[in-house]
Amino acid sequence: MSITPMSVSLGEVKLPAPISEAELLELNDKLKKKGFELIGDEKSVLLEKAKTLIIEVIHHKDEFDLKTNWSDFLSEKLGVDYAYLSHLFSTVVGITLEQYIIRQKVEKVKEHLFYDELSVKEIAYKLGYSSVAHLSSQFKKVTGLTPTAFKATHDIQKRNPLDQI
Template sequence: MSTLFIKNMVCNRCILVVQNELDKLGIVANNIKLGEIILEKDLTTTEREALENVLDPLGFEVIDDKKSRMIEKIKNVIIDLVHHQDNDAKTNLSDVLSDALHHDYNYLSNLFSDIEGTTIEKYFIAQKVEKIKELLVYDELSLSEIADRMNYSSVAYLSNQFKKVTGLTPSHFKQIREDKRKPLDKV
């Protein structure tokens, strides 16, 4: 078995797209999750080139270097935490990342900042704001319920952070209903 690391896999649809491309190429994967493909066997050079050629136009990229793989893992843990889990409990981001990636948070934080030019915390906030936009557009939850679901201590705190990132209050964003959402891989 071997593992490939793929940049920009941010949702379940991405997993389906990658699975579909692997099937077309006849490449067997034992497991596909955000940012990772566990293959039944190592790829030949020809298979790898063919895979890279079909993934690239779809916005995915096979990544080889250790630091880039770690950055993708950090992003995928954050994306999963914000977009794919119902967080009933208050979670400490540094603990979640350290536990998931088996590295000291200071190492992860410094690496992320050096490579991405922003902090893990800012990336985390940007992801939370994108999720809040999604919840506002769905119009199924009150702002208070969204604040609770996204683990904000108050609606005021959520509103201040939202405005700092977007320049709009949540209620103004909801009123204009313009498509202000960014794809997750562009956050």
């Protein structure tokens, strides 16, 4: 479309201003055909940034820093009060931030189990769980299966796309 972005990063593209309403509609239409969407208002942008940070830490870092808790991490990175972010998230998304983080962790556990490269104990450590029992409890609440039962099925169909969690 001959629009050169100012910057591109995971989950975010900044476009030069001003863009005409017609260009914006055309861009939105083309993005939708590719499975993307424009996010314009500040609250939606904040929520998408929160989701992107969570996904980045859980799915793209080798180990979660066990000294950092999620509320402090998200507040610092996003520059907003965690209570505000948490309330906004649950109001708009329909689940709590904590539930979203747990679901993302469970998807990462599924990935590790599917590829069978780490023990459940190693997975628990990598994802910042206090114990294998804690990981197993959360995993079963979300999936209905224990990690061992899931591992035995090796069913890729039981994994969820990250953007649909």
